[in-house]
Amino acid sequence: xxxxxxxxxxxxxxxxxxxxxxxxxxxxxxxxxxxxxxxxxxxxxxxxxxxxxxxxxxxxxxxxxxxxxxxxxxxxxxxxxxxxxxxxxxxxxxxxxxxxxxxxxxxxxxxxxxxxxxxxxxxxxxxxxxxxxxxxx
Numbered sequence: 730x731x732x733x734x735x736x737x738x739x740x741x742x743x744x745x746x747x748x749x750x751x752x753x754x755x756x757x758x759x760x761x762x763x764x765x766x767x768x769x770x771x772x773x774x775x776x777x778x779x780x781x782x783x784x785x786x787x788x789x790x791x792x793x794x795x796x797x798x799x800x801x802x803x804x805x806x807x808x809x810x811x812x813x814x815x816x817x818x819x820x821x822x823x824x825x826x827x828x829x830x831x832x833x834x835x836x837x838x839x840x841x842x843x844x845x846x847x848x849x850x851x852x853x854x855x856x857x858x859x860x861x862x863x864x865x866x
Contacts, residue, residue: 751804754814757787758804768784775787782851789847
C-alpha cells in the first residue's frame with residue numbers, strides 16, 4: 730500500500746500560492762513573446778506578494794522547463810490551467826513525474842531539478858506574504 734502524502738498547499742487551487750505559479754508562468758510567457766524584460770515584469774508581478782526574490786528563480790525555472798520539454802510553454806487562459814501549468818504545479822509540490830515527460834534527460838534535466846528545488850525554497854519563504862489579490866502582469 731502506498732504511503733499517503735499530505736495534500737500540498739501548492740496544488741490546492743484555493744491557496745493563493747497556487748494562483749501565483751500559473752500567474753508567473755503566464756507573465757513570463759507574455760513577456761518573452763513581447764520581447765519585454767522578463768525579470769522586470771516578473772518582479773512587478775511578484776514584489777507586492779513579498780516574492781521579489783522569486784523573479785530570477787521563476788525566470789530560470791521556466792526557461793529550463795521549456796528547454797526540458799523541447800517546446801514552447803503553453804500558458805492557460807482565464808481560470809483554466811494549461812497542461813504545462815498543472816505539470817509545473819506538480820513539479821513544485823513533488824507530485825510530478827518529471828522523467829516521463831521531458832525531451833531532455835541530461836544536463837538540462839539536472840539543472841531543472843535544481844531550479845525546482847530552489848524555487849520551492851523561495852516559495853516557502855514567500856508563502857507568508859502571499860495574499861489573495863489578483864496578480865496582473
